[in-house]
Amino acid sequence: MEILxxxxxxxxxxxxxxxxxxxxxxxxxxxVINPYDEYAVEEALKIREAHxxxxxxxxxxxDRVDEALRxxxxxxxxxAVAITPPENADEFVVAxxxxxxxxxxxxxxxxxxxxxxxxxxxxxxLRVAELLGMPHVAAALKLExxxxxxxxxxDAEGDTEVVTVSLPALITAQQGLNEPRYPSVPGIMKxxxxxxxxxxxxxxxxxxxxxxxxxxxxxxxxxxxxxxxGG
Amino acid sequence: MARNILVxxxxxxxxxxxxxxxxxxxxxxxxxxxxxxxxxxxxxDVDGSELIARGADRVVLVKGEHLKEYTPDGWxxxxxxxxxxxxxxxxxxxxxxxxxxxxxxxxxxxxxGMISDAIAVKLEGGQxxxxxxxxxxxxxxxxxxTEGLIVATIRPNNVAALEADAxxxxxxxxxxxxxxxxxTVVKEVVRQAATGVDLTAAKIVVAxxxxxxxxxxxxxxxxxxxxxxxxxxxxxxAADAGFCDYALQIGQTGKTVTPDLYIACxxxxxxxxxxxxxxxxxxxxxxxxPEAPIFKVADYGIVGDLFExxxxxxxxxxxxxx
Ligand SMILES: Cc1cc2nc3c(=O)[nH]c(=O)nc-3n(C[C@H](O)[C@H](O)[C@H](O)COP(=O)(O)OP(=O)(O)OC[C@H]3O[C@@H](n4cnc5c(N)ncnc54)[C@H](O)[C@@H]3O)c2cc1C
Ligand SMILES: Cc1cc2nc3c(=O)[nH]c(=O)nc-3n(C[C@H](O)[C@H](O)[C@H](O)COP(=O)(O)OP(=O)(O)OC[C@H]3O[C@@H](n4cnc5c(N)ncnc54)[C@H](O)[C@@H]3O)c2cc1C
Numbered sequence: 001m002e003i004l005x006x007x008x009x010x011x012x013x014x015x016x017x018x019x020x021x022x023x024x025x026x027x028x029x030x031x032v033i034n035p036y037d038e039y040a041v042e043e044a045l046k047i048r049e050a051h052x053x054x055x056x057x058x059x060x061x062x063d064r065v066d067e068a069l070r071x072x073x074x075x076x077x078x079x080a081v082a083i084t085p086p087e088n089a090d091e092f093v094v095a096x097x098x099x100x101x102x103x104x105x106x107x108x109x110x111x112x113x114x115x116x117x118x119x120x121x122x123x124x125x126l127r128v129a130e131l132l133g134m135p136h137v138a139a140a141l142k143l144e145x146x147x148x149x150x151x152x153x154x155d156a157e158g159d160t161e162v163v164t165v166s167l168p169a170l171i172t173a174q175q176g177l178n179e180p181r182y183p184s185v186p187g188i189m190k191x192x193x194x195x196x197x198x199x200x201x202x203x204x205x206x207x208x209x210x211x212x213x214x215x216x217x218x219x220x221x222x223x224x225x226x227x228x229x230g231g
Numbered sequence: 232m233a234r235n236i237l238v239x240x241x242x243x244x245x246x247x248x249x250x251x252x253x254x255x256x257x258x259x260x261x262x263x264x265x266x267x268x269x270x271x272x273x274x275x276d277v278d279g280s281e282l283i284a285r286g287a288d289r290v291v292l293v294k295g296e297h298l299k300e301y302t303p304d305g306w307x308x309x310x311x312x313x314x315x316x317x318x319x320x321x322x323x324x325x326x327x328x329x330x331x332x333x334x335x336x337x338x339x340x341x342x343x344g345m346i347s348d349a350i351a352v353k354l355e356g357g358q359x360x361x362x363x364x365x366x367x368x369x370x371x372x373x374x375x376x377t378e379g380l381i382v383a384t385i386r387p388n389n390v391a392a393l394e395a396d397a398x399x400x401x402x403x404x405x406x407x408x409x410x411x412x413x414x415t416v417v418k419e420v421v422r423q424a425a426t427g428v429d430l431t432a433a434k435i436v437v438a439x440x441x442x443x444x445x446x447x448x449x450x451x452x453x454x455x456x457x458x459x460x461x462x463x464x465x466x467x468x469a470a471d472a473g474f475c476d477y478a479l480q481i482g483q484t485g486k487t488v489t490p491d492l493y494i495a496c497x498x499x500x501x502x503x504x505x506x507x508x509x510x511x512x513x514x515x516x517x518x519x520x521p522e523a524p525i526f527k528v529a530d531y532g533i534v535g536d537l538f539e540x541x542x543x544x545x546x547x548x549x550x551x552x553x
Contacts, residue, residue, distance in 0.1 A: 092339070155478050169415075
């Protein structure tokens with residue numbers, strides 16, 4: 001099983017979100033692997049343990065994504081790839097970068113998160129599947145692969161659908177899929193020695209302009225009555 | 232600029248979903264003289280007149296044996312067929328289980344920009360501007376599609392639907408979807424024994440946390456939900472502890488809900504939980520700890536034991552609602 005995991009680095013869910021000069025400030029924020037993508041990494045490792053093969057993790061982002069990729073390597077991934085995004089890369093651009101790298105590399109399975117917990121469009125992974133001409137199953141709660149087919153229990157608005165899909169396919173992880181492992185000390189040591197390949201859009205021959213633009217960013221305001229009633 | 236709008240309408244449990252009417256209203260607001268067409272993929276028993284009454288100019292009913300159950304391949308191919316025939320400038324759908332699964336691929340198939348989970352849509356200087364939450368509602372962005380086809384999903388309960396007007400008229404046409412190879416096959420659907428009210432679109436949500444203590448402890452919450460016509464939700468701690476299914480989890484790594492009324496029972500109000508419900512219109516919190524952070528975001532707080540307060544509320548509402 002050759003498995004590729006699409007991994008996004010996101011704000012820690014505890015992080016305070018501050019908007020300054022029309023941007024979300026990220027300087028002092030702790031960044032983590034998007035929690036859903038951590039499930040995807042864990043699932044990839046479990047499948048490799050059962051069926052053999054390799055796990056590659058890929059992320060589009062600046063220098064700081066190396067931390068997230070290194071954590072995935074410490075969990076046990078074999079290889080990591082970082083792609084530097086061009087300015088104002090929206091989901092359309094990010095998906096094009098990811099698909100350009102994956103194209104022709106004959107992965108059996110692509111795993112991704114259901115949604116990112118920060119910008120949360122939930123488009124990127126499904127766009128990649130479309131670009132690669134692959135079927136997809138989103139929001140997996142349980143995944144089994146055998147003989148070129150995956151059987152997925154997926155969350156469909158609270159109901160559980162049992163779906164089969166022929167591989168290669170892209171599957172996104174929903175919470176409940178598994179319990180991600182912590183990196184072991186030997187895993188962390190091993191990960192330190194691994195190279196993270198870094199590529200640019202030009203390296204991949206991708207030259208696409210974003211299709212969307214953000215025109216303003218503002219902070220949420222709260223206006224609650226805060227009235228206590230007799231218990 | 233006149234825009235032709237295509238709204239992908241949805242049926243759940245034999246009923247058109249309110250978010251489909253909300254999408255029609257959103258479409259009307261940005262059509263600038265263009266038409267609003269609603270498309271229904273293989274919903275044999277719906278005649279489409281309700282979509283006209285809610286503001287659509289036309290309805291396309293697409294039939295096909297392979298459309299009965301949602302599959303990405305089947306529905307995408309059928310939607311693409313209608314989109315090309317209707318020459319739409321904008322495609323809208325609810326940010327529902329199907330909407331979020333279908334539209335990203337549809338957008339990519341047409342090399343289009345897409346705005347996910349919009350909570351507002353308006354015209355500004357002739358441009359279609361969407362508002363969407365980021366960081367699970369801690370901040371918001373306004374966003375536009377800069378060129379070509381505009382694709383968007385609209386979050387349920389945020390855009391007001393138009394009042395039904397039985398006097399409106401419009402064409403309802405049928406079309407046949409071309410067959411297509413389905414690479415995913417739905418083997419089985421296990422329905423959850425919930426109240427039957429869809430959590431993300433519910434007008435009222437009764438949510439339980441670790442304070443509910445057990446699966447059995449959710450029973451009074453279901454009873455209250457039943458009386459109110461509400462959906463039942465949960466905190467992650469409740470789902471982690473196995474009191475309920477993860478499908479009920481609300482928060483940053485769960486569902487986002489924006490009901491008119493959110494009743495939090497035995498939930499402390501962790502930041503990740505607030506991320507999924509803090510945009511609710513009215514928040515009521517029941518917690519035995521007066522210092523619980525949930526009270527800071529609540530409109531009405533009740534300090535007390537949920538096992539006393541919730542059944543009391545159920546009785547009161549039952550009496551009130553008759
Ligand atoms: C107009 C606009 C301008 C932007 N400008 C920039 C910019 O200049 N720089 C910048 O860094 N970001 C920018 N972004 C954000 C960036 O486009 C998104 O973070 C990215 O497209 C992923 O979308 P999402 O966060 O909504 O992830 P989702 O679509 O919700 O993620 C779903 C899944 O897709 C996969 N995935 C998502 N993103 C990545 C990724 N980056 N690498 C690998 N896998 C991924 C993961 O598996 C993830 O769980 C911009 C966004 C917009 C809309
Ligand atoms: C990456 C990450 C993602 C997360 N995502 C989510 C998410 O999506 N959603 C989510 O909810 N959490 C999420 N969490 C977990 C979150 O941090 C909290 O742990 C969780 O929300 C706590 O749930 P709770 O309020 O039910 O439990 P607790 O914090 O244990 O609170 C229980 C409350 O019940 C009250 N109580 C006890 N008994 C009674 C009684 N008889 N009557 C009345 N009140 C009573 C107590 O006073 C207490 O306030 C996430 C955490 C992380 C790290």
